[in-house]
Amino acid sequence: MAEITQCLKTLYLQQDSLTKLHQVALESGLNKSLRPLAWRIFLGVLPSEFGEGWEKIIQKQREKYISLRAKHWDNKEMLDPKPKFIDPLAPPTENPVVKENKDILRRVEGDVQRLFSDQEYFTNTELRNKITRMCYVFAKDNPLKNYQQGFHELMAILYHTFDTDNTTTVFIKSCEELDLTDDEKRILRCVLDKEHLEEDIYTIFEFLMKDLGDFYQSKDAKIDDKRSRIQEKCDEIFGYLNTYDGQYHSLLVKHEVINIFAIKWIKMMFAREFLLNDVVIIWDSLFAFGKKLKLLDGFFLAMLHFVRNDIIENNDQVYTMKRVNKFPPVENLHNLITLAINISEGKPPVIVKKVEPQHEKITSKLTGFFIGKKTKEENKGHEKQFVDKTSTPSTMEAIESNETPSWMSESPWGETVTGKKIRAVNENAEKAKAAENHKILKQSIDQLEAENKKEPLDIEAIKRIVEDLKLSLN
Structure with a gap:
């Protein structure tokens, strides 16, 4: 009970309630916040400030729909008075108004029969009859919009939302126990009364169409521009x-x-x-x-x-x-x-260019720094340069099998003089190669950073590659 009372006082009954109500709706949704009441306020069905006017407005809206339903629905098959003289040789004709009414009803009923047929709630005959009536009355009372496919679904969702809202159900059952004044209870009971759902949903739909209805172009509308x-x-x-x-x-x-x-x-x-x-x-x-x-x-x-x-x-x-x-x-x-x-609010997402093509482009540039631009044939030749043409068959066999040649294996009796010389040469070569690589990496980093300032490259991709290269230097 306390939760419902707090919800009502915080979001509807206080002077600054509207700001809080908007915030809740935008940030977390209104599942526990009397959604039917909020939607009425947002769509302009009710004024944002709670008061005696709510009850009067709701009653007037309900009376309006009842009147429209009597005018359009109850008389949908009535004919004009029969003419005094009927030519027996003339072909039978149908009153054009009746024909139009039948056409609207046929389209509405056809759509409603298919309405969310996979959900049991919407297969209820009484509900479908109400949706049919509301769609038909709206079409007759709004000839410029008439009935268009989709109206039945919007009405059905509105009806389901108001009918199944849990907080509304709890309020109705426990209204007398809530910490509210008698006037507040009376007004809220009137507004949230589910006995008048058909009248209320029609009104909500009418107000929704004031904003959404522009996108439903009537077949009879005269539009100068070819675009709707x-x-x-x-x-x-x-x-x-x-x-x-x-x-x-x-x-x-x-x-x-x-x-x-x-x-x-x-x-x-x-x-x-x-x-x-x-x-x-x-x-x-x-x-x-x-x-x-x-x-x-x-x-x-x-x-x-x-x-x-x-x-x-x-x-x-x-x-x-x-x-x-x-x-x-x-x-x-x-x-x-x-x-x-x-x-x-004018803050669209920042679109980051696809990283993969940038990686390929940058990798290609780095490869150029290391070995220069070579053709495929040159690269094949480059791979063979590391094998001495005068290598012995045993050395070639060891290379192909990824084994170490016997003359390069460590001696069980200690390092030989020849081995020491070879090791020294190798160490010097590795140091020279490391120094050269360090120099090339440094040049690569400098050029990448320079290009990033000149070209609209992917900044995040550049940063990642530069960081990787810098780690390689450490």
Whole structure:
């Protein structure tokens, strides 16, 4: 009980509650924070300041939907008065209004029948009837948007979220025991009453469409520009991607997959790419960030960044198509949300150039320092220079078998005079070689550091190689 009371007072009933509510929604999600109440505030259904006005607003909204339902749903099959004279020879005709109503209903029912059919909750007949009614009433009351595929899924997710919210259930069951005033209890009971879910979800959807509805172009809408609003949004997002990751942008354009997945991501607010439990957390952040769902852009780009390396490394159109149409599981969703917020605030990720090509380039330069640039044939000859042409058959046999020639083996009776001379010569040669290598390594480091200042090479790769070379000198 104390936890619910603390949640209400901290996030909803105090004067500075809104700031804290936004913070919780963006940083950790609203699983334990009365999500249905927060979404109403974020979407503008309720004012942010708690008071008597909440109860009046909610009641008025419910009455509005009941009136719309009576007007559109209850009369959807009514015909206009029959004409006084009917020509028996004329072909049968159907009232155009009734025909339109039937067409809307047919499309809605077809979509609702397929609604999340793999999840038992959504197969409930009563729930599907409610979703059908809400979609139909919205289409009739908003002819410019009409009904479009996807509306039923958005409504269903909203309904499921409000119906299954645990903190709401706990509040309803234990309201009388909470440390709240009688007025606070009365108002909150009214707002969170699950008996009016259909009316409330319709209202929430209506407010959501004020921001998201621009991306649902009606078939009857007259648009001067050949591009729809959703296409303009895609252009904006990918244009921004091009400002900080041109390589990735070019690859996606080359593979011609942008419109295939982008429209679905935006219109459905990523609902088809994640599990339902994750979808509501994503929506927490989208609604809390506000600014007409501006975080949609940032989250879109954060998702693209998440699969960036896979797509670039494979560089295959079919693979890219599969990757963006079946998004991989995200282990830490809040990291993705944080990245989305940073992008939306003008702080995109820093793209580090791929390291491997730089390694190859630098390795090639270092090889040039050590042995100079040689052809393959010269290198083959170089390998044979270490074997004296006058070597005896026994020496050649020992070299090929990786054994030490008998004349170079240590004598069991101590080092011979010849052995001492050979050892001294070898030691001097090794010292000279070490000094030369030290000099070459030093030159390599100096040149790499100089090139790093002149060329836009991968800084991290340069640093790692330079550090390795410096360790070699010690």
